[in-house]
Amino acid sequence: MxxxxxxxxxxxxxxxxxxxxxxxxxxxxxxxxxxxxxxxxxxxxxxxxxDFSARSLANNKSKLIGVVIPQTEDQSQLLLQNPFYSEFVCGIEAKLRQAGYHMILSGVDKGDGYLDTSMQRNLDGAIILGIYQESFYEELKKVELPIVLIDSYIHDRSFNVIGIDDEEGGYLATRHLIENGHTGIALVTGMIRKDGVIEKRFLGYKRALKEAGLFYNADHVFESSVTFEYGEEAGGLIARQFPDITAVFATSDMVALGVMRGLNEAGRSVPGDVSVIGFDDLSIARMSNPPLTTVNQRIAERGSMAAQCLLEAIDGTAEASPAPILTPLSLVVRGTVRSLR
Amino acid sequence: MxxxxxxxxxxxxxxxxxxxxxxxxxxxxxxxxxxxxxxxxxxxxxxxxxDFSARSLANNKSKLIGVVIPQTEDQSQLLLQNPFYSEFVCGIEAKLRQAGYHMILSGVDKGDGYLDTSMQRNLDGAIILGIYQESFYEELKKVELPIVLIDSYIHDRSFNVIGIDDEEGGYLATRHLIENGHTGIALVTGMIRKDGVIEKRFLGYKRALKEAGLFYNADHVFESSVTFEYGEEAGGLIARQFPDITAVFATSDMVALGVMRGLNEAGRSVPGDVSVIGFDDLSIARMSNPPLTTVNQRIAERGSMAAQCLLEAIDGTAEASPAPILTPLSLVVRGTVRSLR
DNA sequence: GGTTGTCAGTTAACCGGTTAACAATTTCAA
DNA sequence: TTGAAATTGTTAACCGGTTAACTGACAACC
Missing domain, CATH: 1.10.260.40 (lambda repressor-like DNA-binding domains)
Structure with a gap:
């Protein structure tokens, strides 16, 4: 027809x-x-x-927003299995749809970068999530495309940023453990990058220790990738070789679940023998057994804010390069931290 | 520039x-x-x-595929938090990207349906996932748009379908419990729709019982929605009011996790007191504590197949209306089923 | 009365590709 | 030698919108 x-x-x-x-x-x-x-x-x-194609051709507005998230190592799949990203995407999509936009979800392919997609589709803007390749950002700067970053450490004001106070988050989590009487507190975390979100959480961890008069022990920091598997490995290590560790702060819920598994496998119970606190408050945090105590960062809400921010940038309502917007954090106490008092 | x-x-x-x-x-x-x-x-x-817009305008091919997944009750967000959907989306996206297509992810809004999006964007095809509104499909039939359904019970051959043998899956799970010596086996499930996937799993459950000479007890069927919360409720109920139930088959991993929580809260241990088997083998299944025994249905792979199937339909390589493609299932034994022998 | 301004609407060029129809040249068979 | 067919390329209309520039009609002002 x-x-x-x-x-x-x-x-x-x-x-x-x-x-x-x-x-x-x-x-x-x-x-x-x-x-x-x-x-x-x-x-x-x-x-x-x-017809949006015709419209796009005529006035150069596509009503299309690119959303970029990380991929698996082999570049074959998006990391959407990771609830951290999928929850963000939910929030983003909801706001965009409400404003009559659609979302094109993709990763960054090595080599051709993102410009292809952006140009081919005449994207009106993009939201970038969890990408840490300098070169990628350098490339983006060359295009005049409104962009909002989430959790990126490129704080040179070239882009809008929706972040959280990661230092405070790290502090909050660690202090909660300390308040419950723990003194041997491990940090299990992804790679600590200069000026990255994880470094800030690490700083918060150290601040809380210092404030409580506790000694910072570099051996208690387990640094690797943000995966369940790595958490599991670290949990096992802690169970076998660090009897003085009674609590673990994992900088992501996925990792925290892994730590719990590792501890369990080594015959330690959570929170009976070792307490665990996570970060993110993913939807799976409340489903774990026991339910995970963690730091909530309202992921979907932040996604929605990022979209809002981008839309404002697109129709020029927003400031050119404002300070990063930091959304509030809160501690969610569930069942993985035991009081030693 | x-x-x-x-x-x-x-x-x-x-x-x-x-x-x-x-x-x-x-x-x-x-x-x-x-x-x-x-x-x-x-x-x-x-x-x-x-410029894809110009191209699309000229030859009526957008290289854009619509992917439709369910939304939350209030229609405000996609159900992408649910790993079941996000894992499918991963698989779909990977294949589409590889073929030079992009994906537009969205839900079905009540009222305007999906035709708006489809027409506005000149979609080349669509993959529909977990939508059960008759009216939606009636609407889709009116458009001549290649479509692939996943897990849909509209088996009238109007659309391509990528499914699994749900009856067999239900049978597999239940038989595993029986083989481990269980006789009081509950079924915790979402709404049982006529000809729906869940009804088929239910049928498989009954077949396994019958085959083993066990009595089917309608009181042991807990039917509601496919959520963690409902599983939790059912788990509590089972713990308190059904001492003869020693094993639970939950037709989705999310529900299974809920059941475990409900049982735990009521003081029962899994698998010590009650065994639990799930369905789907979501990535979170292996992260639970203890790790969840379940039926694997290779979600990402199926997503990829659906995309492949759609692409073939688009360039006319595929049959017009083939029989549903059923992908194989397998049992994944982890730690939530105890042998009573 | 003539000039200017405002309002409501039209005309037609343009956005960046695709492709049917045609043209020029070469190849080849009879 | 002639005509047909194949090869390679060009021209220009078209896809479905947007929008600058223009037109007419009418009102307001000096």
Missing amino acids: KRVTIRDVSERAGVSTAAVSYVLNGREGKVSPDTIKKVQQAIKELNYIP | KRVTIRDVSERAGVSTAAVSYVLNGREGKVSPDTIKKVQQAIKELNYIP
Whole structure:
């Protein structure tokens, strides 16, 4: 069946295509109430749906937002299995849809980078999540494309950033353990990058220790990748070789679950023998056994904020390069931290 | 900076835009090797990237695939937090990207349905996942759009379907419990719809019971929604009111985790007091404590197959309306089923 | 009365590709 | 030698919108 075009509508309404276009785009003062009515009538009768490709071609606005998340090592799949990313995507999509935008989800392929997609699809903007390759950002700077970063350490004000106070988060988690009487506190974490979010949590961890008069022991820091498997490994290590460790702060819930598994496998119970606190408050945190105590960072809400921020940047409502927006954190006490008092 | 167009390329290469277009689209025998070389050279030098909007407008192919997944009750967010969906999306995206397509992820809004998106964006096809509204499918039939359904019970051959043998899956899970000496076996499940996947698993459950000479007890079937919360409720109920139940088959891993929590809260241990088997083998299944025994259905792989199937339908390689493709299932034995022997 | 301004609407070029129809040249068979 | 067919390339219309520039009609002002 033939597509209904703006010309069909204009004929039916007895006006020009320009008039229809003006009605469609709500152009003030270009068209009389009478005409508006006729056009709307015709649109309804013909069940007219505008073609975004044509629109995009004509005015260079695609109503399409790129959302970039990390991929698996082998570049074959998006890391969407990881609830951290999927929950962000949920929040982002909700806000975009509400504003009449669609989302194109993708990763960054090595080599061609992201510019291809961005150019091919005429993206109106992009939200970047969890990508830490300098070169990628250098590339992005060359394009004039509104961009919002989430949790990125590129704080040179070239892009909008929606972040959290990671230092405070690390502090909060560690202090909670200390308040419960723990003194041998391990940190299990992903790679500590200069100025990265994890480094900040690490700093918060050290601040809490110091504040409590505890000695910082570098041996108690287990640094690797942010995966369940690595957490498991670290948990096993702790169980076997560090009897003085009674509590673990994992900088991500996935890792925390891994730590719990590792401890369990080595015959230690959580929180009976060792307490564990996570970070993120993913939806799986409340499903673990026992349910995981963690630091909530309202992921979906932040995703939604990022989208909002991007939309404002797109229609110029927003400041050019504001300070990073930091959303509040809160401790969620569940069942993996035992009081030693 | 001005966009590089096909005209820029044609000038640089000293040929017509048609020639460039033919090179771009690999048109056989329309262009000499010499010209191909010149054009490719020009493309490289100018760093030309074609505009998909223009392309879509001209030949009515958008290289865009719609992926539809369920939303939360209040229609505000996609159900992407649920790993079941996000793992499917991963598999789908991987295959699509590989074939040069992009994905537009969305839900079905009540009212306007999906046609708006489909028409606006000139989608080349769609993959539908976990949507059970009759009206939605009726609407889809009206559009001539290649479509692949995943796990849908609309088996009237209007659409391609990628499914699993749910009856067999239900049988597999239940038999595993029986083989381990269980006789009081509960079924905790989402809503049992006529001809739906869950009904089939239910049928498999009954078949296994019958085969083993066990009595089917309708009181042992707990039917509600597919959520952690409901599983928790059912788990509590089982612990308090059904002492003769020693094993639970939950038709989804999320529910299984909920059941475990409910049992734990009521003071029962898994698998010490009650055994639990799930379904899906989500990535979180191996992270639970103890790790969840379940039925694997290779979700990401199936997503990838669905995408493959759709791509074939799009370029006419595939059969018109083949029988549903069923992918194999397998039992994954972990730590939540105890042998009573 | 003539000039200017405002309002409502139209015309037609343009966005960046694709492709049917045609043209020029070469190849080859009769 | 002539005509047909194949090869390679170009021209220009078209996809479905947007929008700058223009037109007419009418009102307001000096």
